[in-house]
Amino acid sequence: MNLAVRYGAAAQNQSHKEFDWPGGDPCRRTPLLNLSMQALQGTRTSDEPSERGHVIAPRRVLVIDDDPTFVLLAGEILLQAGFEVVTASSGQEALAAFEASKPDLVLLDVELPGISGFDLCKALRTLLAGVEVPIVMVTGHDDTASVARAYEAGATDFIHKPVLWATLPHRIGFILRAQDNLRALQRSEQRNRALLQGLPDTIYIVDRQGTVIQHITGEDQRNSASQVGKQLDEVLPMDVARAAHCCRMWRVASNRVPGPPN
Numbered sequence: 001m002n003l004a005v006r007y008g009a010a011a012q013n014q015s016h017k018e019f020d021w022p023g024g025d026p027c028r029r030t031p032l033l034n035l036s037m038q039a040l041q042g043t044r045t046s047d048e049p050s051e052r053g054h055v056i057a058p059r060r061v062l063v064i065d066d067d068p069t070f071v072l073l074a075g076e077i078l079l080q081a082g083f084e085v086v087t088a089s090s091g092q093e094a095l096a097a098f099e100a101s102k103p104d105l106v107l108l109d110v111e112l113p114g115i116s117g118f119d120l121c122k123a124l125r126t127l128l129a130g131v132e133v134p135i136v137m138v139t140g141h142d143d144t145a146s147v148a149r150a151y152e153a154g155a156t157d158f159i160h161k162p163v164l165w166a167t168l169p170h171r172i173g174f175i176l177r178a179q180d181n182l183r184a185l186q187r188s189e190q191r192n193r194a195l196l197q198g199l200p201d202t203i204y205i206v207d208r209q210g211t212v213i214q215h216i217t218g219e220d221q222r223n224s225a226s227q228v229g230k231q232l233d234e235v236l237p238m239d240v241a242r243a244a245h246c247c248r249m250w251r252v253a254s255n256r257v258p259g260p261p262n
Contacts, residue, residue: 059176060084062103064094064120065138066113073165074107081169091115095123102129105172108155110139110146118153125154132183134175138163206232210245 063074066089075085086101088094090113098106106124110117117137124130134156139146142160150158157175159168193216204227205214212235215227233241 058082058084059104060086060101061105061107061172062086062088062094062097062101063107064088064097064112064117065107065109066090066111067109070109070138070161070163074163074168077165077168078172081173083169083172089113091120091123094120098124098127098130103133105176106133106135107172108135108137110137110141110150118149121150121153121155132179134179136172136175204232204235206244206248208248210248 061078061083063071063078063085064087065071065074068089071087071089075087078085086097086103088097092114094108094112097103108117108121112120117139121135121137124133124135135154136157136159137150137153137155138159138161139150140161147158157171159171203216204212205216207213210232212227212230212232215235227235231241232244235241236244
């Protein structure tokens with residue numbers, strides 16, 4: 001848990017004598033600072049529409065394999081589970097199908113005619129729409145080198161043949177939910193940052209040692225990165241930095257925030 005220090009031009013006009021705290025919570029009595037303890041942890045959010053009153057389109061899976069039996073089985077299982085399925089049997093067909101269908105997930109065989117699945121995976125990652133799409137590679141190889149190569153090529157996950165067909169929809173559903181949660185968190189962080197950058201004041205996020213780990217301001221961003229890693233007394237007036245330090249120590253002493261290890 002870190003400390004957020006909000007500091008602005010209005011705060012600089014307050015009287016220095018307000019630092020004389022007769023008792024109580026100095027963080028609440030100090031007009032110079034707006035201090036709050038924030039658990040700076042990712043919160044799982046979801047921007048998916050509610051099922052009530054909304055028609056949710058089925059997720060689309062692009063199956064790329066030159067084995068017609070595998071394509072038939074994978075397609076049937078996924079269709080029964082409520083997915084849309086698009087198929088391709090070569091690298092050229094796969095690239096065209098990917099651009100045309102904009103799939104939510106790609107199920108990609110390692111061995112394809114004319115191109116390896118590893119190279120095709122790299123090619124998909126170079127496309128604008130392919131940067132974040134989950135790519136699950138499928139292979140009959142059972143060696144760690146193939147697994148490592150798949151992840152190096154940009155694969156999201158790896159499935160060995162023979163595939164356990166009953167578990168395939170669950171595996172794909174889990175990957176898609178994880179991707180949805182990640183995207184929702186990124187959107188939430190972007191909205192929060194935009195709101196914070198609209199504030200007239202500057203916000204410093206500091207760790208337990210008083211070191212700036214994040215600097216958020218609505219003004220020119222060019223100097224923001226240069227503040228990271230500095231102590232508060234290096235970026236704030238001495239009296240303001242002292243108030244923040246006292247507040248941080250008071251929080252630790254009152255057991256609201258666990259203190260640093262001895």
